[in-house]
Every structure is written in structure tokens, then in C-alpha cells.
Amino acid sequence: MSEPILSLRGLHTDIAQYHILQGVDLEVPRGQVTMLLGRNGVGKTTTLKSIMGQWSAKSGQILYDGQDITRLPVSTRARAGIGFVPEDMGIFRDLTVEENMVLGCTTGPLDPARKDWLLSAFPALGTFWHSEAGNLSGGQKQMLSIARAMVEERKLYLIDEPTKGLAPAIVSTMAQALRELKAQGASILLVEQNFSVARALGDSAAVMDDGRVTWTGEMAELAANKDLQERLMGLSMETH
Amino acid sequence: MTLAPDHKPTFANLSLTDRLGKAMPVILVPILIVLGFVAIGAPSSWLTLTVSGLAMGMMIFIMASGLTLVFGLMDVINFGHGAFISVGAFVGVSVLIALGDWTGAASLLLNMAAILLAVVAAMAVTGALGWGFERVIVKPVYGAHLKQILVTVGGLIVIEQLIYVIWGPDEIFINRPEMLKGAVTFAGAAMEKYRLLAVGIGLVLFIAMRMVLRRTKIGLIVRAGVENGPMVEALGYRLRIVFVGVFIAGSALAGLGGVMWGLYQEVITAGMGEEMMVLVFIVVIIGGLGSVEGAFIGALLVGLLQNYIAFLEPKLALVSNIALMTAILMWRPQGMLPVVKAK
Numbered sequence: 346m347s348e349p350i351l352s353l354r355g356l357h358t359d360i361a362q363y364h365i366l367q368g369v370d371l372e373v374p375r376g377q378v379t380m381l382l383g384r385n386g387v388g389k390t391t392t393l394k395s396i397m398g399q400w401s402a403k404s405g406q407i408l409y410d411g412q413d414i415t416r417l418p419v420s421t422r423a424r425a426g427i428g429f430v431p432e433d434m435g436i437f438r439d440l441t442v443e444e445n446m447v448l449g450c451t452t453g454p455l456d457p458a459r460k461d462w463l464l465s466a467f468p469a470l471g472t473f474w475h476s477e478a479g480n481l482s483g484g485q486k487q488m489l490s491i492a493r494a495m496v497e498e499r500k501l502y503l504i505d506e507p508t509k510g511l512a513p514a515i516v517s518t519m520a521q522a523l524r525e526l527k528a529q530g531a532s533i534l535l536v537e538q539n540f541s542v543a544r545a546l547g548d549s550a551a552v553m554d555d556g557r558v559t560w561t562g563e564m565a566e567l568a569a570n571k572d573l574q575e576r577l578m579g580l581s582m583e584t585h
Numbered sequence: 586m587t588l589a590p591d592h593k594p595t596f597a598n599l600s601l602t603d604r605l606g607k608a609m610p611v612i613l614v615p616i617l618i619v620l621g622f623v624a625i626g627a628p629s630s631w632l633t634l635t636v637s638g639l640a641m642g643m644m645i646f647i648m649a650s651g652l653t654l655v656f657g658l659m660d661v662i663n664f665g666h667g668a669f670i671s672v673g674a675f676v677g678v679s680v681l682i683a684l685g686d687w688t689g690a691a692s693l694l695l696n697m698a699a700i701l702l703a704v705v706a707a708m709a710v711t712g713a714l715g716w717g718f719e720r721v722i723v724k725p726v727y728g729a730h731l732k733q734i735l736v737t738v739g740g741l742i743v744i745e746q747l748i749y750v751i752w753g754p755d756e757i758f759i760n761r762p763e764m765l766k767g768a769v770t771f772a773g774a775a776m777e778k779y780r781l782l783a784v785g786i787g788l789v790l791f792i793a794m795r796m797v798l799r800r801t802k803i804g805l806i807v808r809a810g811v812e813n814g815p816m817v818e819a820l821g822y823r824l825r826i827v828f829v830g831v832f833i834a835g836s837a838l839a840g841l842g843g844v845m846w847g848l849y850q851e852v853i854t855a856g857m858g859e860e861m862m863v864l865v866f867i868v869v870i871i872g873g874l875g876s877v878e879g880a881f882i883g884a885l886l887v888g889l890l891q892n893y894i895a896f897l898e899p900k901l902a903l904v905s906n907i908a909l910m911t912a913i914l915m916w917r918p919q920g921m922l923p924v925v926k927a928k
Contacts, residue, residue, distance in 0.1 A: 423821035435816035437809045451821040
């Protein structure tokens with residue numbers, strides 16, 4: 346089996362006086378969608394932000410593509426091929442949709458073929474191409490956030506709850522876009538509370554509790570085992 | 586197969602009130618000019634005062650533009666900005682004095698060449714000073730507003746004292762270059778040549794700055810950084826380098842403003858930058874922190890209002906700018922064109 350694209354080893358992160366991550370161990374295999382699951386407040390978002398460098402890890406190690414990136418600046422991690430879609434979407438409201446997309450291109454101008462592909466996936470972005478992003482609806486902002494991360498090819502995508510609060514039609518759009526991304530060979534670490542999306546997209550899964558990863562395995566195994574779900578997350582996927 | 590939900594989004598038509606509300610800050614300047622005309626009555630006096638007010642506004646804008654971007658981009662309150670205004674004025678005036686033959690000649694070309702050299706020298710020195718100031722004084726206090734105020738005020742005092750050491754304690758009176766003395770007459774109104782030049786330089790700078798911010802990638806990064814710095818970094822841009830660049834450019838612009846203000850007043854003092862900071866802060870606050878367009882409109886309002894009121898009711902001129910700031914903050918507490926920061 347090939348070396349994982351991302352490995353976290355004993356990662357500890359504090360936010361102010363709170364000890365949020367308490368020794369996270371996690372591997373994200375190449376070319377797979379890894380679901381990061383768990384109840385609210387167990388450290389999923391902090392894990393993504395620690396990988397991206399927005400929260401500094403107090404101790405432990407982050408290995409990305411064979412390189413230790415634990416102490417690298419955020420921008421260096423991004424340029425190494427990590428795309429990040431934060432929970433709050435990180436849209437620049439005063440910039441147009443086009444300007445948001447152009448900012449996503451760090452290695453050169455916006456590739457027309459890539460742009461066409463993204464606009465076929467998210468036609469609403471084409472409609473509002475020259476409008477300020479602040480005027481978009483919540484679903485359109487989420488599309489823009491994901492499209493901006495996809496505007497250049499990345500090796501690893503960290504995506505935090507992309508379907509949160511979205512209408513079912515838009516959720517299926519998101520899911521299809523992520524499937525296409527995976528088909529292109531990208532690796533994805535996805536935090537998701539929508540279990541039907543998690544079940545449909547995930548190859549592997551990691552469940553967190555109290556700042557640690559308490560279970561890892563195949564997504565299909567977790568989806569099929571109701572007792573395991575209840576033991577790990579305190580509820581069954583069937584209830585979602 | 587399309588991945589999109591089957592819906593056709595459309596734009597909602599904004600109501601007249603909404604549209605007017607958005608454009609209102611931009612309309613305020615012509616409204617003030619019209620009100621000035623009505624209140625002053627005499628067209629020639631009104632034209633003279635309007636040109637004077639626009640010139641003053643342009644110079645304040647040049648000094649304020651860097652400060653508002655520095656605050657917007659890195660949340661840094663730099664009370665030391667006034668030091669760059671003073672240093673710029675002293676360096677520029679020193680060059681002009683050294684080029685006395687050029688400034689005294691009745692040749693527009695030589696006069697403008699002298700001013701250009703003075704401006705280049707002032708901007709180079711204040712840009713370099715800004716770079717050092719950021720590294721030594723500002724960098725250690727990122728994220729701590731109280732410390733920023735204390736150390737930047739300290740920096741201002743140190744630089745002012747250094748001006749006394751280098752140039753002496755006396756104010757320096759200067760003559761404008763020969764061809765920029767006097768006024769041109771238009772429709773019975775006398776307009777000082779230098780003020781017309783200041784309006785021209787200010788306009789060119791504003792348009793250039795807007796073009797850079799709107800049409801270039803670096804401008805895009807700066808605008809995005811003002812709104813949500815952490816996300817700009819997560820996209821792969823080193824915001825720290827951008828910030829240092831903006832700080833240097835802002836310091837150099839303050840230096841340019843210092844030279845222009847010195848020539849406008851025809852006297853320079855070590856404390857002139859500190860005195861100007863009151864107006865600069867008013868402009869930055871009423872414009873909306875981080876907004877270059879807001880600072881531009883705010884500066885024009887301050888310049889025009891001060892000139893109109895000084896003519897109509899001189900005693901009120903002392904409080905006109907504070908009254909303007911109070912009125913605008915009561916109307917829009919975040920300033921006229923605030924940048925909406927990401928939470």
C-alpha cells in the first residue's frame with residue numbers, strides 16, 4: 346500500500362486555555378475520501394485548522410506528502426498543494442465571484458478549461474460571475490468556496506462541513522462535485538455531519554471524541570454497524 | 586450532466602432607497618459643493634474656496650491612504666504615521682533648497698524637475714524609514730492595540746526629536762518654485778497655481794491607486810487581505826510580505842503628502858506631521874477603516890468643509906471637522922464605506 350498523503354502523529358493543539366486536540370493520530374490515504382466524524386465540539390474543525398496551520402500545533406507531527414509541515418507557515422502549506430474550504434466558507438464578500446476565483450489561482454492565470462468545467466458543475470457561479478460574492482445565497486457561497494479550492498489542482502483537500510444548512514438539491518450538487526474531484530485523483534479529508542453524504546462519499550472514516558481519534562476503518566464498515574455508530578458517536582446514522 | 590440544482594437564479598431589483606443609500610457617500614461631495622455655492626453666493630469666491638478645499642482634501646488623502654490600508658490589512662493602529670509626514674517634508678524641502686537655482690529659475694521645466702527630485706527623495710527616505718519602523722516598532726506588537734498605540738507614539742516622538750537633531754529646532758520657511766507662485770484667474774476667481782497642481786497630483790494618485798487595487802493581482806490580494814487575512818494566507822499568499830509592502834508604500838505616500846503640505850503652507854516644522862494626524866484620523870474614521878475610496882471622499886469633505894466654513898463663519902472652522910465626524914458617525918457608525926471584516 347502506498348504511503349498516505351497525510352499523517353498526523355500525536356497532535357496536540359491548544360486554543361487559549363483550552364486543550365482541544367489531545368494527541369490526534371490519523372492517516373489519510375492517497376486518492377481516497379476520508380470522513381472525519383464525531384459529535385460537535387470533539388475537535389474536527391480544530392484538526393483541519395491545525396493541518397492548515399491556522400492553529401499552531403503545540404506538539405506532535407504533521408507529515409504531508411512525506412514532508413514534515415508541522416512548523417511551516419499557512420501559505421507554504423497551501424502552496425504545497427493543500428486546498429482548504431473552511432466551515433465559514435472564507436468568501437471575500439466585497440470581491441466579485443470572478444475575483445474570488447482568480448485569487449484561488451496561485452500558480453498562474455485562471456485556466457479556461459478548468460473554469461468551464463467548474464461553471465458546468467456550478468452554473469450559478471457563471472450567472473453571478475461579475476457580482477459581489479456577498480450578494481450570493483448561502484448555497485451559492487458554498488459552491489464558490491469549493492469551486493475556488495478546486496480552481497487549481499491540489500493533492501489534498503480539507504473540507505469542513507460543505508453541506509451544512511444547504512437545501513437537498515444543492516447538497517447533491519456538492520456531493521457530485523466532490524466525486525468528480527476524487528475521480529481526478531485528489532485526496533480529500535472531509536468533515537461532514539450529513540451521514541447520507543458521508544456514507545455515499547467516504548472510502549474510509551475516522552471518528553473523533555474528546556480531542557482524539559477513537560476509531561478508524563472503512564466507511565462501509567461503520568455505515569453497516571449500528572452498534573458501532575452508537576458506541577462511537579452516541580447515535581445511529583439511520584437517525585439522519 | 587450538470588451538477589447544478591435545477592433553478593435559475595436572478596438578481597433582485599434594489600429599491601431606490603437602497604440604491605441611493607449605497608451611492609450616498611459618493612454624492613455627498615457634489616452636494617457639499619452645491620451647498621457651498623448656495624451659502625457663499627459669490628461664484629468667484631466659491632470657485633476659489635472649492636479649488637482650495639479640493640487641494641487640501643487631496644493632500645490629506647495622500648497622507649491618509651496608507652494609514653487606512655495598514656489598519657485594514659493588519660489591524661495595526663500606527664500613531665507614528667505623522668513622523669513620515671514631517672520627515673518627508675524636511676527631506677523634500679532640503680532637496681528644494683539645495684536646488685535653489687532650479688526653483689528660482691523662471692522655467693516650469695526646471696521647477697517641476699526640482700519638485701520631482703524632492704518628491705522622489707522624500708518618498709525614498711520615508712519608504713525606507715517605514716520599512717525600519719515596521720520591523721523594529723510595529724512587528725513586535727501585532728494584535729495588541731494598546732501596545733501599538735504606546736510604541737508608535739513613542740516612535741513618533743523619537744523621530745520628531747531626530748528631526749530637531751538633524752535640521753535644528755526652528756521652523757523653516759520656504760518659497761515655492763518660481764512658476765508655481767501666484768494664481769491664475771478664471772471667471773473672476775483667483776486660483777493658486779500650486780493648489781491646482783495639488784488637485785491634479787491627488788487625482789492622478791487616487792486613480793492610480795484605484796487601478797492597482799481593482800485591476801492587479803496584488804491589489805486583489807490587498808483588498809481580500811483587508812477583509813479576511815487568514816483566508817488569503819490559506820490560499821497560498823504570504824500576507825506578511827504584502828503588509829510590509831503596503832506599509833512602505835503608505836509611509837512613502839505620507840512623505841509625499843509632507844512635501845506637498847509643506848509647499849502648501851510654505852513653512853515646515855518637526856511637529857507638522859503630528860498636527861496633521863488629527864485630520865488624517867478623522868478622514869480614515871469617517872471613510873471607513875480600510876477603505877481607500879472612503880478615505881478619498883472623507884478627505885474631500887474635510888477639505889471643502891473647512892474652507893467653506895472658514896470663509897462663512899471663521900470661529901466655527903475650529904470645530905467643523907469634529908462636527909463632520911460626529912454627524913457621519915451618527916449616520917454610519919462604521920464610516921461611509923466600511924470594509925466588512927470576516928468574523
